[in-house]
Amino acid sequence: MSSVSQPSTPVWKRISQSRAIWPILALVVILIVDGFISPNFYNIRIVEGRLFGNLIDIVYRAVPTALVALGMAIVIGTKGIDLSVGSIIAISGAIIAWRIQAGDNHVVILAYAVIAGGLCGVWNGTLVAFLGIQPIIATLILMVSGRGVGMLINLIYGGTDPSFESAFLQGLSTGSIGYIPTRILLFIAIFIALWLVVRKTALGLFVESVGGNAAASNLAGINARRIIFVSYVICGVMAGWAGMIMTADTHTSDPVSVALYIELDAILAVVIGGGSLMGGRIYLGMTVIGALVIQALTTSILISGLPPEYNLIIKALVVLFVLLLQSDNARKQIVALFRGKHNE
Amino acid sequence: MSKKYLPLAATIAVFLAIFLIGGANYNNFLTTRVLGNILADNSFIIIAAIGATFVILSGGIDLSIGSMIGFVGVCMAVLDSMGWNPVATALVMLVFGILFGALQGYIIDFCNIQPFIVTLAGLFLLRGMCFMVTLDSVPIRHDWVADYASWKIGLPGKGVLRSSAIVMLVSLVVAIYIAHFTRFGSAVYAIGGDRESARLMGVNVRRTTVKIYALGGFYSALAGVVYALYTSSGYPLAGSTLELSAIAAVVLGGTLLTGGVGMVAGTLFGGMILGLISTLIIFNGSLNSAWILISSGVLLFAFIVMHRFLVSSFDLKGAK
Amino acid sequence: MVAEIDQSACIEMRQISKSFPGVKALDSVDFKLYPGEVHALLGENGAGKSTLIKILTGALERSTGDIWVDHNKCDFRTTGDAQSAGISTVYQEVNLIPAMSVTKNLTLEKISGRFGYVSWRKARTMAREKLKRLNVDIDIEQPVGSYSVAIQQLVAIARALDDDTKVLVLDEPTASLDAQETANLFAIINDLKSKGIAVVFITHFLDQVYAISDRITVLRNGKKVGTDLATNISRKDLIAMMIGRELGDVEAAFSTKGTGATGxxxxxxxxxxxxxxxxxxxxxxxxxxxxxxxxxxxxxxxxxxxxxxxxxxxxxxxxxxxxxxxxxxxxxxxxxxxIAFCPEDRKSEGLVGELSIRENIIISMQSKQGWLKPISRKEQERIADEMIASLGIATPDADKPVGQLSGGNQQKVVLARALASSxxxxxxxxxxxxxxxxxxxxxxxxxxxxxxxxxxxxxxxxxxxxxxxxxxxxxxxxxxxxxxxxxxxxxxxxxxxxxxxxxxxx
Incomplete structure (x- = not known):
């Protein structure tokens, strides 16, 4: 290694060394395979003033998971985890249904949903940052009881029928603005806002520092507890947004089964995007790619005619594959296997 | 009394308190019949939780429990419809549970990845396999199943110990023996207490980890067998999110989720507390099942906070 | 050209090397141990003492070299292997399970009946015997974590000593003991010595080296500098062996005192x-x-x-x-x-290993400014480059993860962070x-x-x-x-x- 800095590393080399290449490659491969399975896969057409097509559909469907995964990426960046996002979605959905039944303004109700998510984040953040409980354990509490809270909110107004009509929420679900589905635009807006908060302030650096080494960060003058607390609040808010979109899709509050296992998908998206569960790094863009990979897989199974239940098995294999790829031990074994063959 | 027993004492106190509250409010609550029913109705959760206790004592976690119960159930049902003897199927499924758990344990140790994520893959895989086996609810019709359901031991009063409860209690006794009277059991506590120290003290961490998850897999599969026999059917969605109840039972039973501290016997009471709560809410009649989730959450919160402060007073190295 | 194995040695390690990514921790080190001797192993931090010990005790696998125990070639893959060959170790950071009872800590993996059954009655007897050998009298049912470090140390030694122990390795056993506790420990070591047990004693207290050891081996930068009888090495020679230069030179190099004109x-x-x-x-x-x-x-x-x-x-x-x-x-x-502070333990309290040199340098400055006023990338690079130049941090660029630097350069980064906060x-x-x-x-x-x-x-x-x-x-x-x-x-x-x-x- 020369000690002179080399700003002009060849582009292809930089790309091949980049962490970003693998998830993107995975996405591309899946999409190419899809093209073989279904010849019309790449077609995009305009129906009733809105873009339609498999590619649009993948993005459209990935939005809730991607929103949750973005929040999760920040929490994971602090070396934490949030298992309660599914419950937060259930709670925010229940609040939306409740307030619509109560006759509130539908735009104000969105604020309720997001604030509810934030408050759930405050709860989680308090347990983790100020009581010092391990993140998996601390967020397990809300994970277990959150859906119960959602059911309870349903009960507040009788609860026999938590479904509702709302043109405004309908617009969030199926509407479009200038050909592009509204929720994709909403997602882009949220993503940019989050990116600005994380990357255009020092918050992202602080989160990564705390996740990398909390003790050292404290001595460097960072209030590690406060940073951890804030990350859970952000995660809660993101789950609140996701809850809103999922509730808009179903026009009802179903705390028992809404967003089941979404925490696992979100964690998977972060891991596919190159985030380590050991904390220390946040990749917002790559997390979105991770969410797209998961949705693209699901879509591929749908169009290939396999029963949708296979999706779970494919996901499991993807998890295992990513794990093996990240493990030094496994890589060594594979390398040794190939070397052994070469030597003979 | 050693601090070690404090969580267990708290668990038993809470159990008795809830039981007495029930007794004070409802006439037929404080009976062995209710007790027998709770034992039978929750036996599969407690069996799964016993396996999870070992995993959690070692500082790990197993999310594949619920899916394992579902998978074992559908296999039992489908093989039954193909004419297999349920006992043979059960044995095959137990072996499968052991092998599947061992594989998870091996990957966890070999790849040095959080158990959380490995067993998450296990959760997906097994649930997916459930749907590959069948998409419908399949009944188990073999005569032996009816025989099994009729086994019971009378309790003082009008209560009975049903077959599920008997299987659960026997597996509990075996687990207590394994945890407290074998070399393996001590190794589990050692790994949970301080993995690196355990390694330096001569514990074969990889072999023990594989065994721990194999044991967890065995108990999950056993829970699946008991559940399938209890309901006489297999359903691919059975056991969803049951891993959460199992983990909750372990924590309510006084085992620290950080590993290294806890007792298998406590898990029985932890599971019974969960069972008591739902029984109470059913007795009440006017309360919604939401309260089951919320009250478990509140109890979980109380226990976790209590453990948190116990841990700092234990002065454990890894207690952060 | 394989030399004959020394027949009187109970341990012979020959040409041991160990490489970690980027570092050669041990380079062809020979080490012999005779029954009934106390052998001091000395060297500065990073000299390779711990690595050598970990290889001897099976906690690490060597890259190359051979080990003979009682003239039999051995290949330890786990600490258990080494223990069954009679080599026991007490590590520096006492390796016990704090939440487990003294009995369990003393008998873990040492007692087992049919099907792995453990009789706690037997275990307690064994634990009492082990403690009695060292004249320790404590309640064996209490968790080890509830005792003082000195007691924990003794429990660890008691655990390490089996009936068939041939070699006892003590890694910095006196680091957190007071004078009385150290004297007790030395009495125990002398007793073991008289029983024919070979003791490897790692310490940085030179007085203790002369007080107790028969022979001394000095390592420096992964290589063996020499081995000799303690009586043959003067204190001055020993220091010279350890720090590589005569003390006089070192002093001369650094004795650039201030002018005394303080503000x-x-x-x-x-x-x-x-x-x-x-x-x-x-x-x-x-x-x-x-x-x-x-x-x-x-x-x-x-x-x-x-x-x-x-x-x-x-x-x-x-x-x-x-x-x-x-x-x-x-x-x-x-x-x-x-006020700025550079902590002692760079790895656990100083640096965020995953972050780049640049990020590590500016982080204190950034936290001083608050999260809402980010230092621009350009400014960060300017500060980092300035620090790298003025402190002479050897790195190709400021975006290298700080964990990949050598110890000295890491220390300079910690210093640079402190200085960047002016x-x-x-x-x-x-x-x-x-x-x-x-x-x-x-x-x-x-x-x-x-x-x-x-x-x-x-x-x-x-x-x-x-x-x-x-x-x-x-x-x-x-x-x-x-x-x-x-x-x-x-x-x-x-x-x-x-x-x-x-x-x-x-």
């Missing part, structure tokens, strides 16, 4: 202290002077730095910084007041620990330069000669209390030792 008082501690951590102390720092902090391990050096910085909250006294009395007690406020008062805890001689000299020179620029420095160090060579004033600590100060004229090695030994009757 006004910038910091004053009045009876600042915390119960069971450090007794209340008075301390004054003046602009442009370097104050040394001398004392043995555990005397409260680190604690004093952390109390001043607010990383440990004081429960008595107060601090006056630039004439303002403050009640602040956290690192962030200290940074605002112009402090007036700099607290350095062991700034030269675990780095090679070249970097060592550079950092001492740097300290001097900073003083000349008007900074007030407090430098804690476990190396006496370093303190003597580079301080304008020396504060001496003993047993978690400040016991005195030495002024410019009277700073000598002997004076400091005198003070530490002092009127200690124990």
């Amino acid at each position: 006004e008082t910038v910091l004053q501690a009045n009876q600042l202290g915390k119960k069971r951590t450090l007794d209340g102390f008075d301390l004054e720092l003046k602009a442009g002077e370097a104050v040394g902090l001398a004392g043995l391990l555990g005397s409260g050096r680190t604690e004093m730095c952390k109390l001043i910085f607010g990383a440990i909250k004081a429960d008595t006294g107060n601090l006056v910084v630039f004439g303002n009395s403050t009640n602040r007690t956290n690192p962030r406020n200290s940074l605002d007041l112009g 402090p007036k008062i700099l607290l350095l805890d062991e700034p030269t620990r675990g780095i090679d001689v070249g970097a060592h000299a550079e950092i001492l020179t740097l300290i001097r330069k900073l003083c000349e620029q008007g900074l007030a420095l407090l430098v804690a160090s476990s190396e006496l000669d370093e303190v003597v060579a580079s301080s304008d004033r020396v504060v001496v600590l003993r047993d978690r209390a400040k016991i005195g100060e030495l002024q410019a004229g009277s700073i000598t090695r002997d004076n400091i030792i005198q003070m530490i030994a002092g009127t200690d009757n124990v």
Whole structure:
């Protein structure tokens, strides 16, 4: 290694060394395979003033998971985890249904949903940052009881029928603005806002520092507890947004089964995007790619005619594959296997 | 009394308190019949939780429990419809549970990845396999199943110990023996207490980890067998999110989720507390099942906070 | 050309090498051990002592080389393998399971009947016997974590000693023991020796080396410097073997004392202290002077730095910084007041290994500014490049993860972070620990330069000669209390030792 800095590393080399290449490659491969399975896969057409097509559909469907995964990426960046996002979605959905039944303004109700998510984040953040409980354990509490809270909110107004009509929420679900589905635009807006908060302030650096080494960060003058607390609040808010979109899709509050296992998908998206569960790094863009990979897989199974239940098995294999790829031990074994063959 | 027993004492106190509250409010609550029913109705959760206790004592976690119960159930049902003897199927499924758990344990140790994520893959895989086996609810019709359901031991009063409860209690006794009277059991506590120290003290961490998850897999599969026999059917969605109840039972039973501290016997009471709560809410009649989730959450919160402060007073190295 | 195996040796390690990514931790080291000897293994931090021991005890696999135990070639893959060959170890950070009872800790993996059955009655008997050998009398049902470190150490030794133990390895066993406890331990070691057990004794206390060992092996930078009978090596020779140069040279290289022209008082501690951590102390720092902090391990050096910085909250006294009395007690406020701190343990408290050099350097500065006012990328690069140049950090670029740097360069990054926050008062805890001689000299020179620029420095160090060579004033600590100060004229090695030994009757 020369000690002179080399700003002009060849582009292809930089790309091949980049962490970003693998998830993107995975996405591309899946999409190419899809093209073989279904010849019309790449077609995009305009129906009733809105873009339609498999590619649009993948993005459209990935939005809730991607929103949750973005929040999760920040929490994971602090070396934490949030298992309660599914419950937060259930709670925010229940609040939306409740307030619509109560006759509130539908735009104000969105604020309720997001604030509810934030408050759930405050709860989680308090347990983790100020009581010092391990993140998996601390967020397990809300994970277990959150859906119960959602059911309870349903009960507040009788609860026999938590479904509702709302043109405004309908617009969030199926509407479009200038050909592009509204929720994709909403997602882009949220993503940019989050990116600005994380990357255009020092918050992202602080989160990564705390996740990398909390003790050292404290001595460097960072209030590690406060940073951890804030990350859970952000995660809660993101789950609140996701809850809103999922509730808009179903026009009802179903705390028992809404967003089941979404925490696992979100964690998977972060891991596919190159985030380590050991904390220390946040990749917002790559997390979105991770969410797209998961949705693209699901879509591929749908169009290939396999029963949708296979999706779970494919996901499991993807998890295992990513794990093996990240493990030094496994890589060594594979390398040794190939070397052994070469030597003979 | 050693601090070690404090969580267990708290668990038993809470159990008795809830039981007495029930007794004070409802006439037929404080009976062995209710007790027998709770034992039978929750036996599969407690069996799964016993396996999870070992995993959690070692500082790990197993999310594949619920899916394992579902998978074992559908296999039992489908093989039954193909004419297999349920006992043979059960044995095959137990072996499968052991092998599947061992594989998870091996990957966890070999790849040095959080158990959380490995067993998450296990959760997906097994649930997916459930749907590959069948998409419908399949009944188990073999005569032996009816025989099994009729086994019971009378309790003082009008209560009975049903077959599920008997299987659960026997597996509990075996687990207590394994945890407290074998070399393996001590190794589990050692790994949970301080993995690196355990390694330096001569514990074969990889072999023990594989065994721990194999044991967890065995108990999950056993829970699946008991559940399938209890309901006489297999359903691919059975056991969803049951891993959460199992983990909750372990924590309510006084085992620290950080590993290294806890007792298998406590898990029985932890599971019974969960069972008591739902029984109470059913007795009440006017309360919604939401309260089951919320009250478990509140109890979980109380226990976790209590453990948190116990841990700092234990002065454990890894207690952060 | 395979030499004959030494028939009288119970352990023979030959040509042992061990490589880690980027580092050759051990390079062709030979090591022999005879029954009934106490063999001291010496070397500076990073010399390879721990690596050699870990290979001997099966905790690490060697890259190359051979090991013979009682003339049989052995290949240890686990610590269990080594233990069954009669090699037992007590590691530096006592390796027991704190939450488990003494009995369980003493018998883990050592007792097992049919199908792995453990009889606790037998286990308790075994535990009592083991403790009796060392004359330890404690309640064996209590968790080990509830006992003092000295007791834990004895429990660890008791555990390590089996009936068939041939070799006992003690890695820094006296680091946290007081004089009485150390004497007890030596009595035990002498007893073991008389039973024919070979003891490998790793320590950094030279007095103890001469007090107890028969032979000495010195390692330096992964290589063996030499082995000889303790009686054949003079103290001066031994130091020369360890630090590679005659002490005189080292002293000469660093003895660039300040001019003595110090400025006004910038910091004053009045009876600042915390119960069971450090007794209340008075301390004054003046602009442009370097104050040394001398004392043995555990005397409260680190604690004093952390109390001043607010990383440990004081429960008595107060601090006056630039004439303002403050009640602040956290690192962030200290940074605002112009105090910066470089912690002793770079890896666990100093650096965020995953982050780049640039990010590590600017992070204190950033936290001082607050999260809403980010330092632009350009500004970050400018600061980082400036620091890399002025401190001579050897790296191809500022975006390399800091964890990949060598120890000396990592230390410079910690220093660069502190300096980037533009402090007036700099607290350095062991700034030269675990780095090679070249970097060592550079950092001492740097300290001097900073003083000349008007900074007030407090430098804690476990190396006496370093303190003597580079301080304008020396504060001496003993047993978690400040016991005195030495002024410019009277700073000598002997004076400091005198003070530490002092009127200690124990």
